Amino acid sequence: MTSTSPARIDDDLYASAKLVGEALSRSASQQVGHWARIGRELEASATTSQRDIAAVLAGARRYDTLSAQEQAIVRAEWSERMDERRAALDLAATFTASGASYSELDDDGNVVQHPPAAPGG
Structure with a gap:
């Protein structure tokens, strides 16, 4: 018994697991477990170099030198970061603290302009 x-x-991650899991007749928990097992096997794989992946993530090696499998791992890490x-x-706090104006979209897609914060407030 497991x-x-x-x-x-x-x-x-849960939402993605639920969506993908439904398409594959798995629960979200089962899908996350499936992805975890794939990740474990990739890390243990003799064809996947964790050192090379770490070098690319550190900026010390070119992404294009990795295998397609290693590139997928790097893309997942970049996405998470x-x-x-x-x-x-x-x-908003950064612009306000610096006294800069800024614009943003509201929930309806309308442009909202924020003028610079008044000195001292």
Whole structure:
């Protein structure tokens, strides 16, 4: 009998697992487990060089020198890093603190212009 342990995953990953899992007759949990097993096998694969992947991620090697399989791993890592950076951004606070004006779209797609913050406030 297989035992399971609870794990927290982000909402985007869960939503993707649910969508893909439904198409493949798996639950979201089963899909995440499937992806985890694939990742484990990729990392253990003799044809996948973790050192080469790490070198590309560090900017010390060209992406084009990797195999298609290794490129897929790098793209997944880049995507995760970009998502984390976007989530950490608070551009409104940055622009306001610097006294700069900025524009953004509201939920209806209308342009909203924010003038520079008044000095001291």
